[in-house]
Amino acid sequence: MKNSIKTMLSLAIAFVIYSPLAKAQNTPNSLNQPGYYHMALGDFEVIALSDGTTPQKLNELLTDAKPGEVEHLLKQHYQASTIECSVNAYLVKANGKLILIDAGTSDVYGPALGHITESLNKAGYKPEQIDAILLTHIHMDHIGGLMNGDKIAFPNATVYISKIEADYYLNPANKAKAVESAKRFFDGAEQKLRPILIAGKLRTFDFGGELFPGITPVAGFGHTPGHSFYAIESKGEKMLFLGDILVSDAVQLPEPSITSVYDYDAGQAATTRKKALAEAATAGYWVGVSHISFPGIGHIRADGKGYIWVPINYSASGRGQ
Numbered sequence: 001m002k003n004s005i006k007t008m009l010s011l012a013i014a015f016v017i018y019s020p021l022a023k024a025q026n027t028p029n030s031l032n033q034p035g036y037y038h039m040a041l042g043d044f045e046v047i048a049l050s051d052g053t054t055p056q057k058l059n060e061l062l063t064d065a066k067p068g069e070v071e072h073l074l075k076q077h078y079q080a081s082t083i084e085c086s087v088n089a090y091l092v093k094a095n096g097k098l099i100l101i102d103a104g105t106s107d108v109y110g111p112a113l114g115h116i117t118e119s120l121n122k123a124g125y126k127p128e129q130i131d132a133i134l135l136t137h138i139h140m141d142h143i144g145g146l147m148n149g150d151k152i153a154f155p156n157a158t159v160y161i162s163k164i165e166a167d168y169y170l171n172p173a174n175k176a177k178a179v180e181s182a183k184r185f186f187d188g189a190e191q192k193l194r195p196i197l198i199a200g201k202l203r204t205f206d207f208g209g210e211l212f213p214g215i216t217p218v219a220g221f222g223h224t225p226g227h228s229f230y231a232i233e234s235k236g237e238k239m240l241f242l243g244d245i246l247v248s249d250a251v252q253l254p255e256p257s258i259t260s261v262y263d264y265d266a267g268q269a270a271t272t273r274k275k276a277l278a279e280a281a282t283a284g285y286w287v288g289v290s291h292i293s294f295p296g297i298g299h300i301r302a303d304g305k306g307y308i309w310v311p312i313n314y315s316a317s318g319r320g321q
């Protein structure tokens, strides 16, 4: 069990006082925004898909900060301590295949979220067309959309997840050992991932090779035991999907040591984040981030001891930047 006592305590306290993605937090709304954004990446196309937005109390969600530091950094970005947090997934068109990175929430978090299928339809695609789904990790805002009730939502897709992640969350013995507040992640895996496994549509991978030409999983551990990034590369252009290693650009870019109550191993998550940010800033490739303001695509630029977020420049054609 890698959780430090400190992490377990902070998780327990946070879940008792506040569950940021609780149904009661959501206000009824439909997805009034278009919910998709196209961009070309070499011969590939990336289409950001919005699952919706939901209020998040970042001053309670973010931990390992000095007193008042989170509020101060949010204020500098004209953000309140409770912000509308995006839940993004990404459709990659690569070599004739339609590959989804994460699957949104489905009906798990109420009407403000659960719009991936709607966004996919608006972008011109149907769930039956999806060939593969690459999961960054097994949390409900990333795997919820795999199932609609007891039906597989993307019936023709093979689902990919790191072996470490699947082995951890699909093992009841690990649930028995986990702190009470973390047991629901195992329940989520049983509800959303086990049926995919039973249907013979789950593929697990080790790191070190491509899943498809130009598409490579990269170890990004800490937020969960087997959390994965995905690198896509075409014609010299690259984008790295960072999952949940970065939750708030306003707070965790200037101070990458600040962690999240949802981190399985907060220390490891901080180390992974610092390495990923340094590499992205040095190499200058694109990044896609699940909870940065939609479409969550941009660049990371070094700024003093930290970094700043440079969002993608809007392009009506999706072919210019």
Ligand SMILES: [Zn+2]
Binding pocket: 139, 141, 142, 244, 290, 291
């Ligand atoms: Zn997430």
